Amino acid sequence: MSIDNAQIQAVLAQIIDPQRGEDLISTKSVRRSVVENDCVTVEVVLDYPAQSQFEALHTRITNALAAVPGVKSVDVTISQQIVARAVQPGIKLLPHIKNIIAVASGKGGVGKSTTAVNLALALAAEGASVGLLDADIYGPSQPMMLGLEGKPESKDGKSMEPLERYGIQVNSIGFLVETDTPMVWRGPMVTSAFDQLLRQTNWRELDYLIVDMPPGTGDIQLTLAQRVPVTGAVIVTTPQDIALLDAKRGLKMFEKVQVPILGIVENMSTHICSNCGHAESIFGAGGAEQMCKQFGVELIGSLPLDMSIRERTDAGCPTVVAQPHGRNAQIYHDIARKVAFAVARKARDMSSKFPDIVVQNT
Numbered sequence: 235m236s237i238d239n240a241q242i243q244a245v246l247a248q249i250i251d252p253q254r255g256e257d258l259i260s261t262k263s264v265r266r267s268v269v270e271n272d273c274v275t276v277e278v279v280l281d282y283p284a285q286s287q288f289e290a291l292h293t294r295i296t297n298a299l300a301a302v303p304g305v306k307s308v309d310v311t312i313s314q315q316i317v318a319r320a321v322q323p324g325i326k327l328l329p330h331i332k333n334i335i336a337v338a339s340g341k342g343g344v345g346k347s348t349t350a351v352n353l354a355l356a357l358a359a360e361g362a363s364v365g366l367l368d369a370d371i372y373g374p375s376q377p378m379m380l381g382l383e384g385k386p387e388s389k390d391g392k393s394m395e396p397l398e399r400y401g402i403q404v405n406s407i408g409f410l411v412e413t414d415t416p417m418v419w420r421g422p423m424v425t426s427a428f429d430q431l432l433r434q435t436n437w438r439e440l441d442y443l444i445v446d447m448p449p450g451t452g453d454i455q456l457t458l459a460q461r462v463p464v465t466g467a468v469i470v471t472t473p474q475d476i477a478l479l480d481a482k483r484g485l486k487m488f489e490k491v492q493v494p495i496l497g498i499v500e501n502m503s504t505h506i507c508s509n510c511g512h513a514e515s516i517f518g519a520g521g522a523e524q525m526c527k528q529f530g531v532e533l534i535g536s537l538p539l540d541m542s543i544r545e546r547t548d549a550g551c552p553t554v555v556a557q558p559h560g561r562n563a564q565i566y567h568d569i570a571r572k573v574a575f576a577v578a579r580k581a582r583d584m585s586s587k588f589p590d591i592v593v594q595n596t
């Protein structure tokens with residue numbers, strides 16, 4: 235008796251994507267399945283970056299299908315395709331950038347830039363095309379965190395080429411001004427500098443652009459959140475009450491401009507003693523979790539206050555590349571996965587499918 239495609243689909247519906255906890259059929263990951271003369275061909279396309287998981291998934295699918303009685307051969311291909319998701323109503327996507335993710339914090343110094351750079355590197359490590367825009371106009375730290383110096387090249391005198399490091403494209407206000415120059419920028423100047431960095435950089439086909447936002451929730455941040463097509467925001471906080479209070483303000487600001495919160499990262503949640511490894515909640519515990527419950531958002535990761543994070547990041551080699559198999563890198567990878575899932579769960583962007591409507595008096 236020959237086998238049919240319904241049997242194959244039924245087997246695929248039993249295979250759970252371990253990253254996601256959902257089966258391959260309900261996540262619409264099976265792009266094509268064909269049975270010809272009892273030979274099975276299956277094409278799986280994941281909508282989030284997961285290159286490191288391809289091999290294991292390939293083996294599982296192949297073994298499951300090969301075990302179906304009557305199957306002569308199995309040919310499985312796995313790839314990933316990240317698509318542009320919907321942004322705030324009325325704002326158009328930027329060319330060459332599929333998804334912009336803002337990394338924000340209500341308060342300065344909580345580890346927003348450290349989280350942003352490690353998030354960008356973790357997404358890139360899974361095969362995504364990633365850019366990092368350092369919009370922290372008051373204190374750009376990405377050049378130092380990535381060990382990058384120099385100015386972006388300009389081929390036409392108008393636009394800039396992003397710099398590259400560890401496989402990600404980068405631009406920062408820090409490349410354009412002397413880093414030790416005190417910057418007393420007024421609001422409108424800040425937003426125009428940000429606009430230039432965002433729109434005049436020749437980003438090359440990005441799946442994700444991670445934007446390291448300036449700290450705070452004032453007019454500048456609000457303007458940025460309003461005029462940039464943002465897929466979602468990640469809010470970084472520390473466990474102290476004061477930081478949480480500011481993080482709540484940040485959360486409300488994004489809600490106000492209809493930018494969804496993809497998750498909250500609690501940084502410096504426990505202190506790890508570098509001598510004995512003892513963990514202690516010196517800034518308090520449970521605050522971020524409570525805040526997430528209150529606002530119905532996900533706590534997507536907690537990083538300890540760990541000297542190695544500061545040492546690596548401040549030395550220009552962030553944790554995800556410096557210690558890729560370490561515990562902290564795994565936490566950043568986990569955060570990146572959750573961010574990518576949250577993005578993938580959003581509706582696709584359809585604005586490019588509609589023509590611009592021009593109203594004319596004739």
Ligand SMILES: Nc1ncnc2c1ncn2[C@@H]1O[C@H](COP(=O)(O)OP(=O)(O)OP(=O)(O)O)[C@@H](O)[C@H]1O
Nearest residue numbers: 342343344345346347348449502538539540543544
């Ligand atoms: N989990 C951590 N453990 C130890 N040190 C950390 C951790 N996270 C960040 N740091 C260090 O804390 C300092 C501040 O971090 P970072 O610059 O990322 O904060 P920020 O919120 O972006 O600050 P700013 O408001 O100035 O932009 C840096 O020296 C960084 O290396």
